[in-house]
Amino acid sequence: MRLVGLCWLLLAGPAHAQSRIESAETVPATNQWLQPGDRLQVRLQGTPGGQATFLGTHPLTELPPAQAGGRRGIYQGTYVVRPGDTLRNRAISFALLLPTDSTRATARSRSRVRFLSPDEPQLAVTKGPLAYLNYGLGEDRLGGAKLGYLDSLVTLHVTGMVGSQYRVRLAENQTAWVPQEVVRLLPPGGFVPTSLTGSWSVAGDSLYDTVQVPLTARLPYRSELLTDPTTLVVDIFGATSNTNWITQRDGIRELGDVHYQQVQPDVFRLILPLRHAQAWGYSIGYRGNTLVIKVKRPPANLRLRGLTVALDAGHGGENVGATSAAGTQEKDLTLAIAQKLRRELEKAGARVLMTRETDATVDNGYRVLLLRQLRPDLLISLHANSSANPAVQGTSTFYRYVAFRPLAWALYEQMRSTGLKGFGNVGSFNFGLNGPTEYPNALVETAFVSNAEDEKRLTDPQFQQQLAERLRAGLEDFLKATRAKGPRGWLLHEPARN
Template identity: 45%
Template structure:
């Protein structure tokens, strides 16, 4: 009897505790907030089933207890009282304060100083070469004389071109041969400013160090698992835009360096960049080049192949074309000395193949495919022979004949984004991936995964695992997040290579059929696992974990299963398209 009373007491206590009112504010993180934008948000979590008012106006509370409110502030001080209450009348309240001020306009200087000296491109260290252009901007007193230490003068720009600010000076400095501004060893540049009516200048030094690149550049050689070339110096959260991956031991000519990125002269008219962690600097120095040798086309039991004989490993770029389907490979530094292509009759995916010398030092290989759908290709070196391995379309286009890779994004110390309830992206991606694996295996597919539990997994290791597994296709599962928790929600799919877009479209459509909001089908995406050319791949950003409605759906196991089933239906739709083509 005492035990029954104890259990009843515990259950009663837990019920009462569950009904206790609480109010947790996620955004903003502070009570007092100075902001320069009128658009702000109040987000957080309260008890499930509780009501919430903001300055007396009732606000929607989702089934998880999460809420998100958009604010439009007026200049000055504003406060918002949030009050949460349960059905017993218990309340909890918090007040949040905002001070909204319009951003101050930049003003002209009134004291003799250098407010800033900006040099583009920006880097801690630059190794420059003749012809490089440095755009410099200085802010000083209006009407001053501004010069580099070698006497090169800046020009004060018109007020109409500087948002009404006087004293903005600019120049584009072109590095000259034997330029006296740059030493052989890295050093900072100096700037001198003479204010109007003064004889003695004030000085400023650059943040970055500069030096001249050796006159004949540097010879580099790629190293590591997956070195890649970059199109430029731009950066975003996914890194610079990748031109493509290359094999190891590829020779490259560096002509300058910006920060940790070498500028490469791939051919007379083509440049690219590579991060210094992916290369070794060789002691000997020359410009990599080769005449092409024999070219051969054949097939084995699994793949079709194209090989091109070279005297050394040169850099290359590959891309896909559609309607008709083609694989294009440009080899930099190669000049045609090939008078024929030997083609064996045991190929199954390759239609026609031909080459062109599109520039004096760019050799282009064009491969026509028999099937409309790109199934993947890999480029690597066998000695100094460049090999293009082309995957064939499966004879039976059904899930029970395919190997499908699934990657659950993030994991371990890489938690990803957070929802308003505190749920982490790494946990939700794993939950969805497990549902997807079960749904695919129920259809007879063989599934390859990177992680099946909460472990830290580097994206470069994921890339290597999938490259070795060589599945028929890859599905990457992630959740999106936005600073706008009210309007931004829904599903999106991502691809990099145009030949893989059909798969992303059919999966997106099946998920939209569930009634999800559409965030779009995004191409040329710079995510590492979209970089594969070896097999079709798609990144599925299933929902926005930052949106309370999407988050509530994510936390529902039945809804996660429904999303997994929709992805499987999308894959089946894609396979049906392949059959028709």
């Protein structure tokens, strides 16, 4: 298209030039919903030296070629949406006029734009068991960086849209993005959800300590498990305190001095200190409109005997994973190592759960849901790494949450003791199987299938057996280190319960 335009310019010459628009689009070039204060950005490519406008009379500015990759005829414009503006899923109109023109060239964007009216708040509710919020619009093979998971039927205030994600307002100065496929838009007429918090109760049953916070709507939340001291922090967005007491019943064994802060007018923060240095996970969800947080206690004896360990052999079936030049498939390596590790753990008295036991295609979302039901004490997910550079080699382990790093670290140290090079211990890893907060979990990228030396070892059944033994030893190291840490010192004045 550009070549045609250039030839035409050369042939016709500027004296008789009629303006021409090569392309005109929003930036980003995708459907958008904007609200007052948001910027609509547009770019037009056309005949240089003209007057370009969009949305009727709003001007675009032609960029100096130095700012446009050496090209001429690149025009950009910004419009800040004002209160009262209306635009209902429309294409953006453009015009370009040269001084010599008798008629203007016109064009329309392919993407469609809607201006939202704050007077008619657009609401949505989460659907399905794996709804989540993203921080921004980033995308890579792991998806966008996740802010956290949400229960179903949580009401969200949608204040914008870009492409396939809605922007949601969490609090005065906090926004997040939610993929369209995990929410359902509500018809107009709803109120932006807010709630006063009721008085809490904290109780313990045979498995969990449970915090219950009554609300009048299912509000969005986010959580973070801090270490040193171990503390679960949960923010509820749109909530304001009317918590006049926190009843702490019998049977509480893991939670310490629970309390709250109203960190800003519409953010209510629960602060839940844990007794043990090593956290064993937690879940958050709603029962009716009551937010229920279940904190898992450490397993009874912190030894492999009696521990429930989930093993996840990565990929499988149609999802072959990484493949080496020689044809080695990751899915076969992960299953072989998982089966050997299973035998090692069972010999040591552990109960082992597998996300797959055969060469079957098992969706990662399904694996997460299955594990949510099975409630293992911890999870190890097994993979083999791959790089476009065949020289890259070594072993690595991955964790998402710092509270679960000790598990990933213990496995990493043992993996390196096999003689594999250390590729690194990787945190904040935005991978589905590292997403659950319910149990400590770690992903092991055993070695690089794309490296000849690593591949030779990975495909050797004896080396696979050695990996299984090292991973079992890593688990034992983790449990031993956890036993050594024990409960937190400042709680030792309380009756010993564990």
